[in-house]
Amino acid sequence: MKRFSEQFHKKSQTVKLNKAEQADLRSRVVSYMEYHPLPAEMKLTSAAKTKKASAQPIMREPFAIYNVPFAQLFKFGSMFAFIMVMVVPFVAERAIPGDTLYAVKVNFNEEVRSTLAWSPYQKVEWETVRLNRRIAEAKLLQKEGLLTDVVEAEVAAAVKYHAENAKAEIETLRASDADEAAIASIELDANLTLQAQSFDSVLGDEAAGSTGTDLIADAIDASLVKQLSNATTSLPALPKLIARVEQNTTRVRELEKTLIGQVGSEVMSDVTRRIVDLERVAAEAFNLPEEEVKKAQTLLVDVISRAQTLVVYMTELDVRETVAINTAVPVVLTTDEININRTEIMSQIDTYISQINNSEVEEEALLEKLAVAAQQMEDIKAELQDVDVYETYLARSADALALGHDAVILIEQSGVSVSNQIPAVGVASSTESIATSTATSTEEIAEPSEEETPVMETGDIEIVASTTDQIIEPVVPTSTAPTTEEVDVVDDISSSSTQTQSELDEEI
C-alpha cells in the first residue's frame, strides 16, 4: 500500500497553482481582509498577544499605522482614574499643611465642592467652612509644634483669601437679595468673632515672645474689622429672619444629637441650655405684636448670630477646647432668673445698709461718711425699683454695692466689728446655678432654705465682695461679642464705683 500511496501522492502533487495564480489568489484574499477588517476591540486584544510582531513596524507606506492598545489603556486608565478621583481625595481630606496631599485637599476637593455650591449664600457658607478649616489646621499644627513661619504665612493668606471670597459673595448676593446678604454677613461676623476669641485664647496660652499664630490672628481680626465696618445697618426682613432662624435652630438640634456620647454631660447640658435660650428668644420674637417689628428683627438677628456661633462651637473641636461656652454663647437669662438676681442684688444692698446702720461706730467723721453712704444706697435702691432694663439695673446696683462694700471696709478699719445680723442671702450658690442650669433649676433657686443661709461674720467681708462679683459676672449682654456700647457700660460701672468712692472720701 505504501507504494500505492507514494505513487498516488506524488502524482497528485503535479496538481497545483502556478506562480501567477498563487499571487492572484493571495491578493484577492488579502484584499478581502482589508475591505473586511477585524472589529476594533479584536485588533486591540490581538495586538496585546502579538506584541512582538507590532513592536517593530516596517515603514513601507507613506502613512505608518500604529496599533494603540486602547483596551489596556482604558483598563489601566480607569483604575488610575478611580484611584485619583476616589481614593486620593478621600485620603487627602485628612491632610494638613506640609503634607503631600494637602494640595489635593485645597485645590481639588474643596474647589470641586465649591462648584457644587450654586447660590451665593451657599458659597458664603462654604467659604466660611473653608476659613474654619484653615484655622483648625493652623491650631493643629501649632499644637504639634509644626507651625513654621512659612506655613503660618500661608494659613494667614488663606484665611484672608477665604474671608475676602465670602465677602465678595455677600456683595454679589446683596445685589439680588439684600436680606439674604445681611443674614450671611451676620453669620460670617459671628464665625469670625468666635474664631478671633478662640485665637485670642490660644495666644493667651502661648509663651511670651512666641510669634506663633500672630499672623493668623491678625488676619482674622482684620477680616472681622472689615466685616463689621461693611455690615449693613438695615435689618433683614422679618420673614427671611424667621425662615433662617427655623433652619438654624433645626440644625443646632441635629448637631446636638450628634454630640451625644462625644462630649461630657456638663458640655451637653451647657449646649442644651444655649439651644433652649435660642428657641425661647426666637419664640418671644415670633410672638411680639406687629408694632414691635423692629424689636423682633433685632432679637432674631441676635438669635441667628448666636446660633451660628453655637454651630461653629459644636462642630469645631479646636474651638470647643479653646473657648469657654459662656464666652462664645453667653446664657440668656429667663425672666424668673432675672427676677431672682434682682432680688438677690437688692438683698445685698439691704445687707450693706443694715451693716452700716447697725455698726457701733462712735467717730463723728466716720459716722457722717456712713450716713451719706447709707443715704445714697437708699436713693439708688429706690431708683432701682423703677428700672426695667436689666442691664441698667445691674449698672446702678453696682454703684450701690460698691458704696456698701467701701463703707464696710471703713467700719472694719475703724476697729469696730460689723454687725452679724445680716438678712439671709444665698448668693454664691444660687447665682452659679442660674448661670449654668436650665430653667427647671430656677425653681430650686427661688426657694433658698434659711437654714442653709451662710451667717456672715465680720471676717466675711471679702467673701461678700467676691459673691457680689459673681452676681454681676454671669449677667452679660445677650450678643455674642461685646459691642462698643457694652464695653462702655462696663467701663461706666467700674468708673462709677471708683468715682463714688473718691467722691465719698472727698465728702468725708
Added chain:
Amino acid sequence: MSDQVAHTDMGGESSGYEARFLEAYDEYNDALFRHAKLRISNHERAIDLVHDTYTKVWAYVRQGYEIKTFRPFLYKVLNNLIIDEYRKKKNQSLDALLEQEGIDEGSFEELSESSVEALAATLDGRKAFDLLDELPDTYREVIILRFVDGLGPKEMAELIEEKENVISVRIHRALKILRQKIEAADELATEKRKAAARKKKATK
C-alpha cells in the same frame, strides 16, 4: 499592492488574528486547491472555491470565533462548498445520490484496514490517480482525503460526518472500483496493442 508588500503589511503590522490567518493561508492554500481541483475537475472553479473558503473563514474570525486549528476547519468549509457546487450542477441532491448508491454497513473484509492495504498494494498509484475522475464523488472524496490530503479515518469521519466504518467501506470500495477500472484500462490497452500489432502484421 504587490504580493510581497501585501504579505509584509498583513503579516508584519497586522494583528495576531490576521497574522495567524495569513499563516494558515500560506500553509494550506495549495492543498485546498488540489483537493478542490481533484473533486470538481475544474481549475478556475477550484481557485474560486479556495478563495471562497478563506473569505468564509475570515468572516468567521471577524465574528469573534477563535479557531484553534485551521486545517480541519478549512477542509470542512471547502467540503461544504464543494457539496454546494455539486448541488448546483446536478438536479438531484447529493443525499439522494447517496441513497441510490445504497451505502450499506459493508462486509467484514471491507471494514478491515489490512484488506484495504492489501487491495491498495495491488494497484498502481499513478494509474489510479489518472482514473480518479471516473470515480463517483462519494468515493473520489475519500480517496483524495486519504491519499492526497493524508487525513486519517477519524479526521475524515469528522469532516464528512460519517462513521469511521463507513469511511473504511468507501475507501475499500473505491479501491476496488479503481482496480476494476485499471484492469479494464489495462485490458483495453492490451487489446489496442494487439490490434495495432495485427494491423502492422497485416500491413507487412
